[in-house]
Amino acid sequence: MDTTNSVSITGGGYTAQISLLGGQLLNLSHLEDELIVPAAQTEGAFAGAVLAPWPNRTKGASYTYAGVEHLLPVNEEATGAALHGLLIDTPLRVVSQKESEVQLAGWLESSEGYPFGLEIALTYRVSADLGLAATLMARYQPEELADPSLEEDTDAAEPEGEATDPNDRGVDELDAGDADLETSDAAEPEADPADTDQNEAAQPEAEDSDNGDQGAAEEDATLEPELTASVGEDGETAPAEATVAGVDAHGSETDESETRLADLDPEEAASAHAAAPRTAPFGAGFHPYLTAGGAPLKECRLRLPARTMLKTKADGSVTGRKSVSADFDLTNGPLLAGRRIDHAFTDLPEEGWTAELVHGPSGFVVRMIADTPWVQVYTGERIDRAGVAVEPMTCPPNALNSGEDLIHLEPGTWFRVGYSIEAIRMD
Template sequence: MQHPSLNGELIDLRAGDYEARIATSGATLVHLRRQGRDLVIPFDAETALPGAWQGKTLIPWPNRIADAHYTYRGVDYPVPCNEPETGAALHGLVGWTNFAVVSETDAADDAGGAAAPVAVTLALSLPASYAYPWTLDIIVLYALDARTGLTVTTTATNAGAAISTAVGVVGAPIEDGAPAPAPYGVSCHPYLTRSVPLDECVLQVPADRVLDVDTHMAPAGERDVTGTDWDWRTGRLVGATATDNAYTGLPADAWQVRLTGGEGERSVVMSAAAPWVQVYSGEHLGRRGVAVEPMTCPPNAFNSGQDLITLAAGQSHTFTWQLWEED
């Protein structure tokens, strides 16, 4: 089912006990529920904008570019500052851009007719700009399964680069007569919830190291979590602890973050195979849940180069994450 809203088209998915709503603006997860229980903090996409980047797809960089400026292969690029309090460029360039619905996958109901779709594919061509002179073709697939919950697969392809041909126009760096590959990172921004205050929940994050930040939320050093408030490896009550940090030292294969609490002490589980995860205790949303953002690179990677993906012309990158409820 599709209908228009402030956040583009809204697509409702259903599989078994799971239901989800997707908005085409920013390829956004509006809500995810199982048997009526919210697994992420929802918002009313028909009448309001999401708060604190709820559910957004984050491309071509996750988190922040410090001072809204990066230097890549010797070329300087100013990017729009959308977080004035830190002076940073936050969460990429597609969070408020409208994706197109490419296809929906239906499941047959017991009577043989069409039920709500179980999957939707969204597409966007992000054009080259002064801030990012590469064109990316982006595909986001949201798929619900009655057993495994929600799987989201995001694929980005470098469709070509713009070069500098006029004074004041910044193009892609030229190397060996051709445009350099595109710098790239990707993440997502769901807020896991148990519909009770976060303080009453148990959080488990299998990360050995945490990235400290300065007053502008820029990276200020990496350290071991042992013996600190940022050690969530065995799972513990959140209580009054606040965090808005990137964590690493994660398992090499797919890892799982769990938030447990509320009625029945069930867990909502996030799984991904990314080397980083941002964990934010959701103060801007009243600590009703925790943002868990698997990231392919840390904050400010467009400047540091740490874990930065580079996409040659025609090359693609695929990123997958999952959410489900565990009894």
């Protein structure tokens, strides 16, 4: 982890450090208290990482899209899965930086396992009203359509201050709180196909997501969606939202026959790569480990309004779902002492949701706001329970294979998702 190749922002009592490699959130504090476990203390645990173009695990590090099977790099040897996407190793550049805000941009190159070039824009902002607001934007740019002048055009963009009119905004105003954009619907709960939760029987090192865990966009007059921060009347950040304009919810057409690129001769493989799919499969998430100023988890409560949880195998494959109960019912903010959780939750409020880590003795609260249809919760056994990972996700584990809530990016269409974290002190 290269913490020297990073930028810092400060405002409203908040300080954040962001890596230029994948836009990883390295540190976040308010006054003297840490709000996330510093990434330097969690080597290999994806702490603070931005997860794209898929969050969580892809079973067997392979998936089929538009009739072609793709083989991803295996980065979790114990399960043979591809974990948390490719962005974490992607260099980003600073497009614009102010004291309290930084805008990053980069290009996720197409590869054998993911032959879809993506333009990436990432913004972090801190303020007294919002806490930390983070926004990820991505759009599919097939290589034959990519603009070679993209970098020059993007670097030339300079924001002109905060936007106030929601109808007069540009991509420079990227943020995690625009309540005018459409959101993905949360998945409907299904009947429980089995009485035994396979996750509960698995060791934390082989659970669903985290225990195995190892910039501003082109200034284009046609960019959609336009973004800005949104603060409600109560002063809280409006939930971060996501939209994919003009994309069918069921994605692109697929061919019943499946083709492995590895089985083709060089000319056929080149031809398959040249014929870029009409859409790109995409999912995203964020991976902060929340901490209430470093307080032990056994003294903290976690509140999350999710009503359904997945049952998965260690490799990320989903075997069913069930209503939350017992140790996995977080709706009333139970004490985390003795609870071991590493599960994906859904059936969240469609208008957005709030998760709160509450330190009982002091009343100190770390609040996350997001509007994704999924969230992974992991009680951090891999990092000695130094914090609890609360990971907003646009799709469940293994979505590249199941297709559930998978986003299908059309060329040139922006997708946006974000979250916020703030500190609340009881006076």
